[in-house]
Amino acid sequence: xxxxxxxxxxxxxxxxxxxxxxxxxxxxxxxxxxxxxxxxxxxxxxxxxxxxxxxxxxxxxxxxxxxxxxxxxxxxxxxxxxxxxxxxxxxxxxxxxxxxxxxxxxxxxxxxxxxxxxxxxxxxxxxxxxxxxxxxxxxxxxxxxxxxxxxxxxxxxxxxxxxxxxxxxxxxxxxxxxxxxxxxxxxxxxxxxxxxxxxxxxxxxxxxxxxxxxxxxxxxxxxxxxxxxxxxxxxxxxxxxxxxxxxxxxxxxxxxxxxxxxxxxxxxxxxxxxxxxxxxxxxxxxxxxxxxxxxxxxxxxxxxxxxxx
Numbered sequence: 001x002x003x004x005x006x007x008x009x010x011x012x013x014x015x016x017x018x019x020x021x022x023x024x025x026x027x028x029x030x031x032x033x034x035x036x037x038x039x040x041x042x043x044x045x046x047x048x049x050x051x052x053x054x055x056x057x058x059x060x061x062x063x064x065x066x067x068x069x070x071x072x073x074x075x076x077x078x079x080x081x082x083x084x085x086x087x088x089x090x091x092x093x094x095x096x097x098x099x100x101x102x103x104x105x106x107x108x109x110x111x112x113x114x115x116x117x118x119x120x121x122x123x124x125x126x127x128x129x130x131x132x133x134x135x136x137x138x139x140x141x142x143x144x145x146x147x148x149x150x151x152x153x154x155x156x157x158x159x160x161x162x163x164x165x166x167x168x169x170x171x172x173x174x175x176x177x178x179x180x181x182x183x184x185x186x187x188x189x190x191x192x193x194x195x196x197x198x199x200x201x202x203x204x205x206x207x208x209x210x211x212x213x214x215x216x217x218x219x220x221x222x223x224x225x226x227x228x229x230x231x232x233x234x235x236x237x238x239x240x241x242x243x244x245x246x247x248x249x250x251x252x253x254x255x256x257x258x259x260x261x262x263x264x265x266x267x268x269x270x271x272x273x274x275x276x277x278x279x280x281x282x283x284x285x286x287x288x289x290x291x292x293x294x295x296x297x298x299x300x301x302x303x304x305x306x307x308x309x
């Protein structure tokens with residue numbers, strides 16, 4: 001008999017292309033994902049995914065199964081939302097996804113006070129550089145720094161984050177002061193990867209230092225902080241992290257790097273679920289409370305909605 005859970009594992013692997021990525025989304029081991037795929041293929045007596053150097057790719061049969069499974073998944077999620085939306089209890093699981101630095105330094109320290117007020121709400125905090133799907137219930141709430149591609153989301157701007165250019169004193173002594181007029185020749189850059197939420201800031205840095213050498217790209221803001229703090233090069237970092245790192249100095253630049261909006265996202269069908277609403281309010285209050293640290297010049301807060309919502 002076909003097991004829906006096997007289909008769920010198959011969908012995760014088909015979407016993300018690797019055992020490790022699928023396992024991370026499903027919160028299981030890679031071997032479990034592989035075993036579930038093997039079980040489903042044995043049940044259907046057909047190969048669904050081919051393993052290639054670029055990752056797992058659906059076969060023709062796999063594409064057909066994926067389309068049908070996604071329709072079933074959409075109906076199951078719609079049913080779950082309908083039932084969940086009627087739940088008036090302040091208890092249960094709320095999944096929150098955000099970037100690693102925000103999770104570690106802004107949100108995680110604040111959740112003790114949330115638990116003290118609402119002991120029956122359990123937070124699952126998922127630091128992830130990529131955008132998890134709120135529509136597919138990979139998370140209930142997302143805190144991001146760029147507009148999402150997903151539809152049917154309510155997006156609220158709850159703050160702003162300032163950035164600066166940083167390096168260690170030892171690095172500057174070795175390489176010299178950056179000559180921005182000449183594109184900073186002879187300098188090393190630490191930048192974010194292309195799919196990062198900080199692409200705008202990385203683009204600013206590579207334009208300002210066009211004759212420098214990129215020596216490290218990462219999807220982790222914390223990795224960039226520590227790489228720069230250990231003399232790795234120039235990095236455009238969130239000021240609340242860069243200013244707090246004693247080994248780093250913020251450098252004077254001809255034009256300041258662009259700030260980033262802090263966006264709070266929730267699926268439109270979940271925004272009024274009481275436990276999710278409590279967590280949304282808590283996160284918003286937390287970001288407001290540290291606004292002067294995140295954006296020393298202040299922030300103009302307003303609600304923004306995705307087109308069509």
